[in-house]
Amino acid sequence: MLIKKPADIRPSEITPPELYARRREFLKTAAVLGAAAILPPALGGRIARAAADDNLKPTPYQDVTTYNNYYEFGSSKSDPSENAGSLKTKPWTVTVEGHCEKPGQYALEDFLGSQTPEERIYRLRCVEAWSMVIPWQGVPLNKILPRFQPTANAKYVEFTTLLDPAQMPGQRTRLLSWPYVEGLRMDEAMHPLTLLVTGLYGKELPNQNGAPLRLIVPWKYGFKSVKAIVKVRFTEQQPRTTWSSENPDEYGFYANVNPAVDHPRWTQKKERRIGDLFRRDTLPFNGYAEQVAGLYAGMDLRKSF
């Protein structure tokens, strides 16, 4: 049985709807190539690209670095690339606190240790229903956290962004309550897909993308992937994260990509991949269900959204 009411779907039984999607994609491709022929070159080119695309074709560097949600530098998508240039990312210190044996202040290089960054091409799905595919370089978080020896009380990890209104003009306004805080459950943090990112497209991470150190949790909405991290804290209680305290009905702590749970303002069933003209179906856990659905076995994901 392929089609179910969303309420019946539990994470353990989610099948990637790729088979279903492929049939629809074929129909769409035909319609779309037809449309491309009659539209102006700018749009037509975009459509034709969309038709030929698979689900891991990287979004152009230019798009990844000029279309950003990073309110520390302003609320419009172009603000970060315009305003983040002056952020001083060297030297950079990361403070480790909370339930661990080795708290302290670490220079970024010491915090990362001897790990060489790996390349990971991940889909990034924003809660605003757009998405990209991005080749990151970074170190899996599970290779870093154990070095600080979290204790049995460490149930969650909390991440904090730099607070510096002099360098981050958005922080001079009261758009959000600064500094930005995000967090993960320990098992989410230790999942092999969770990445601490230092690079993009084989280059140093641009400031507007969260330099010098950001998180990437590819099965969650983008706002979980906190940027310019200066503090990592092991906690026993679930951290008070920024967007979910700002507006608890709209943003949850878990924020797993889930087409069955709508945001009150955006449907989450579909998304526009940057570069595409039409929307495509959003996949449960952003297409990483096979790897991560097990983390949430037995949880009601409509309540813990």
Place this chain on the structure above:
Amino acid sequence: MALQIDRWFSLVVKPLVFVACLLPLAWLLWLTWQGQLGVNPVETLSHRTGDWSLRFLLLTLAVTPLRRLSGWNRLQRFRRMLGLFAFFYVGLHFAVYLVFDQFFDWQAIVADVAKRPYITVGFTAFLLLIPLAVTSTNGMMKRLGRNWQRLHRLVYLIAVLGVLHYAWLVKADLREPLLYGGLLSVLLGYRLWWWRGRGHSATVIRSTR
């Protein structure tokens, strides 16, 4: 003399204003053609047409106060044109949504209108504009008589819904919707003031009679 000004007005000024009202669309088409709509072209089209819908609604509402304040009665003749352009840009705005956001998925559209407050409000405003556009002709004005004005007062509600739509769709940065809201308050506040003033003078006239 007055006749000459009238002719000059309808032969030159009105067409110029008409063309000016088409400039935002021309600009958008040009950007589309040049591939200059940015990283997310559909979002840009949706936002720019939304902006112009609201701007034309406010411009339409500005005509009467400006006419009264300036005493230049010919301004009134722009009111219908501006109102119809507001409807035109809302139509484009809705078309972007219909084609690129939903690709004619009527079921999803109904769900969207029912569930998402900002869409409910925007869609209501769009529907309410339709009877106003349909009854904007001279013939209809005559046919409806006093009811015409009653019906067209709906535009106040439509503008309020338009601002509400905008305020409801932003995530955190309310500055722009508040700016439009402020302008609208001035335009509607002026009317309240005017009506109250007229009410006053009416009672004054009655009592002196």
